[in-house]
Amino acid sequence: MPRVDLTYPPRLLSAPQAARYIGISETTLRTLGLPRRILGTRRLYDRYDLDAFADGLEVEDSAVDQLQRDQAECDRLFGIVG
Template sequence: MGRQRHEMTFAPRLLPSPIAAAYLGVSESLLRTLDIPRVTLNSKRLYDRLDLDDFASNLPKEGEAEQRGENTCDAVLRKLTGRS
């Protein structure tokens, strides 16, 4: 009898960089510049899916920056780099 394969039916909580970047729709190099915390597990640096969701949820929506008198590009770059 062979070993049974268990297919994952849920999203993993901790993600390596390539999967975290794909999850957000950005490159790995951009992901590393973002102000998103990583956790370390057995020397692996992983991203918590909940932190990725929180980061994405807090990005400015189209039109919000203009309503506050900001430049959209400046607002997005400030959020991406974690600068105020």
């Protein structure tokens, strides 16, 4: 049976790795107040915390969403009931 080489990304990341992971600078990362895990003398960011932070960011509206809101507002202004 052939050996399968499984590679996993690290769960705990240094500040430079964590910043790169979510696409921001280290300076910005440090201002977010995200929790860090302590491993010996190292302070590391958990990928799960980084993912939760990114998941909680506001999502930009698509053009379709804006069009639907505009249509609903026009309907409301002109008393159209759908």
